[in-house]
Amino acid sequence: MLDYITSYLKSDTTPGSAGNLFWAFVYIVLIFLGLSVAVIAMNWLERKILAHMQVRLGPMRVGPHGLLQPIADALKLLIKEDIMPAEADPFVFWVAPLIVVITAFTVFIVVPFGPTHAVTDMNIGVLFMLGVSSLSVLGVVMAGWASNSHYPLMGALRSSAQMVSYEIAMGLAVVSAVLMTSLNAEGTGTLSMIGIVQAQQAQHVWFAFKFFPLGLIAFFIFAVAMVAETNRAPFDLPEAESELTAGFHTEYSGFRWSLFFLAEYSAMIAVSSIAVTLWLGGWMRPFPNALRGETWDLLFSLIPGLTFLFLAAITFYSTARMPKHPYFKLQTIGLGGFGAVLALIGVVLFIPPVRARVQDIFWFNAKVAVSMYMYIWYRGTFPRYRFDQLMKMGWKVLLPLGIGVLILTAIAGVLF
Amino acid sequence: MISRLRAQHGSGLRETVTYLGQKYIVADSSLVPEVLQVLRDQEQFDYCVDITAVHYPDREKQFEVVWILYSFSHNERIRVKAAYADGQTVPSAVPIWPAANWLEREVYDMFGIRFEGHPDLKRILLPDGWKGHPLRKDYGIIQQDQEWVQINLGIESGQ
């Protein structure tokens, strides 16, 4: 039994493809935990960053600087009564959030955090991702229909029409990225996510910057389509408060509603991690070949530790500035503790063996974090599209652009 | 401008007065439609500022309906007033100025003066089933339509 577990450690493939179920299970649990922590952090970050963009403070009351706010929210949602509308269709009403959550999570099987850090290395990775993300439309449609009232139905129809039409633009952008992978010596590209990142490594360029404008346009199309796919920011029409109350999840409350909430955030993380893998060179550190050489490698490997120490410094600074009133005593201790934990992680990340291993995961997550920040930024600045403009944008702008980029990439591939 | 009007309608215009620098014409109730039409077409009073009414219970023609008009070209205001008995219908000004639609509905709602020729004359501010017209002098200030309140709001209005 023991050697069954250790046998995987020597092989340099992902646990899934190495057929080692135990480690695959460990990776799944790790990703699941990491994702929930990310969703909680995302909840807090969104409220704080949006608040600071809007000249206000955001949650400050629950825990120091509102740090315990997401936990309080989660608790509230768990305790809240979970009502089902009278004539709602019980089975479909119950299944809808499940489908949405399952599809949002299964995409992560394929996401490569490192050359060996992924649950499995399917050779149809990108195709699997597209397929699963198209399934989440079903969950949305069922949720809208099951609540059998005007507004959720209209919201569901709108959001599913939006997701279906932006999926095509997304698919086209993905195809042009996959096309770039086949421009190596033996001319056979790969659909597997790890293969794509390795192709970028081999071609010493991030696909976003390959054949200069083309890669960037494809990345732009994918970025716009992914925002529309997850019903966020300028495309958050289905739950446009000012028109239809809250879109397809109006009738949901309590735990079921939090499932939708969880699914939305994990879908955002999933889709942006795919964008990072395809265009921004997955786990590769920035400027892999421009700044080559040993010293640069060392410098870049220090950055993970430095960021955590920097975060710890901020936390200590704010603990120092906490008001001295006895009421805040517990909160200051809490914040200090949190700062200490961050500092500890920072220090641990400096130890050479840990430093080397954590490089890939850190850079991948850093890029996903940047894309998350963009999501919040969109929400802060853009007004909302009207439904027909949204569809016009999807069909008349992104689709032709996508096809154009695909053809041009093919031509560029042949020429250069 | 007043002289031209007086020439056309002579007897119909009871009096044309300027009080505190504001001109107003008191017209005979039968002449009102032509006067309004003439004012809009010949005299370019193209903006119907307001239509309202005043209730004089002791006069035999109780209601005095007031049209306040303004002309953009002459930058000039004028008021046309006409007296109507209770229950007598007033010719609607909607064909002349579409703005009159809601204004007349409010006058009907508050005074009970019916405007014939109005596309959709029904109450605008008070609920549809309400009985009584509040701005009449005989309508007490604390009086309510007890019956409507009991049915719809279900409160025995104790006041």
Place this chain on the structure above:
Amino acid sequence: MIDRTSHLELEQHERPFLDSNELIINMGPQHPATHGVLRVILKLDGEKVLGTECVIGYLHRGVEKIAEHRTYTMFNPYVDRMDYVAAVSNGLGYCEAVEKLLNVEAPPRARYIRVILTELNRLASHMLWLGTHALDIGAITPLFYTFRDREEILKIFEKYCGARLTTHAFRIGGCVYETYEGFEREVKKFLDFVAPKLGEYEELLTTNRIWVERTKDVGKISARECIALGVTGPVLRASGVKWDLRKAQPYAAYADFDFDIPVGENGDTYDRYMVRMQEMRQSLRIIEQAIGKIPDGPIMAKVAKVMKPPVGEIYHSIEAPKGELGYFIVSDGSTQPYRVRVRPPSFVNLQALDMMVRGALVADVIAVIGTLDIVLGEVDR
């Protein structure tokens, strides 16, 4: 629900393709985007609006009936409660109307203070409009910017007359409070504070492609239709009519200041947005000129404690932030007015909603209600 939309003369087109019949949707009275208690019944064919019917009166308090049982001075605070967003201009209109009845002229110092406070109030009203209008269309951030800056104006009001919103700052015959020590300095400080802020709003919205796409050619109304429907204020000016009561029939001390009237061309939501933004800048110009030369002297004309205006009637109107706000007062010689009729700009502007929105989409109805800048307290009185 009795069918209220039967009278709408809707173009009868053949059976809709799918057998989805017309949808009658009830927007309001508790709807986040209807700026108060307004209920709009929309007759929809899928997403397209076939016709609308506004059901109002939820906020009707019978202000005109109350006026007949109050003396002239007692009725003054009621006037602020009508358009609670631009309360100062309501008070100005009423006081000037009664002063005309009494044939009394407010002293120059009072007139200057009145102009400064009314223009500050116009700025506050336009800021509130911009915040809520942008929020309806989806941009969340401008709301917080505008409310932060509007707070400064409310602080000045509070320091001047103790109240932030319904100020009741003016009395018949002039102003009742002398300007507090440091009033000019604070208003000047406010002017320098808010001038760049207007630039911030413009930066966020004017060239924002989605904002332009959501507002260009939405809720178009031509000048001729505006005049026919009696629509006034920024909505009329955005359709190309250069008419502003402050210039056409100057009142208070507006004749002494030079400012220009911003005008739009094709009367859509984007033009109304630009016109109101320019108007805010013009208000700053007026305040700047006024703050410099406030004449000293009495702030209250000699008016009898118990006023008994001579028998007669008067119609006086001013340029409120929403349009022409008129007072038609009939006095029978007693201490209480015989009839007070208020001509509310929001009430008449709302009438144009149906014409502007027909054939548009549901999202446009929200945008158009926002751009009409209606306040339900004034619509229902």
Place this chain on the structure above:
Amino acid sequence: MAPVATTFFFYFLSALTVLSGVLVITRKNPVHSALALIVSLLGQAALYLMLYAPFVAGVQIILYAGGIMVLFLFVIMLVNIERAQKEEQFNQQWLVGLAAAVALGALFVLVYIKGRGLFPDRAIQMPEQSNTQQVAVLLYGNYMLAFEIASLLLLVAVIGAVVMAKKRI
């Protein structure tokens, strides 16, 4: 990837597919039958995976479950369902049903007996990686013409749909 408990998965998946197929027909509520159809399509996709054809499975999920079924649900929702539920199932023709079932059963039995030698007992071990390439080579190589004709047909269908809906847009 070393196959794991294939026989169990095979029976489980095929039972799932057949069962949901039956559900599709028997459900009264059209939305429930649409969902059952989705489940059976996903079951088929899983079966393709079992046959080392991941590409075909992926396409099956995207096209069938993600695309076509969403359209099905769209149409079901736009048409109000109360009317559909009221019409009761017309299953008076017992005789015709029985005859068809017997004929089909006989056909199965014939194929089972005759075809014993036809199917290879051990499926040829196709390496998983090459499946996508295999499909691509076949699709764009030998069956290029059929591929073009099919795409032409689809194009005509799309244009037809747009023309029909044109008068309402």
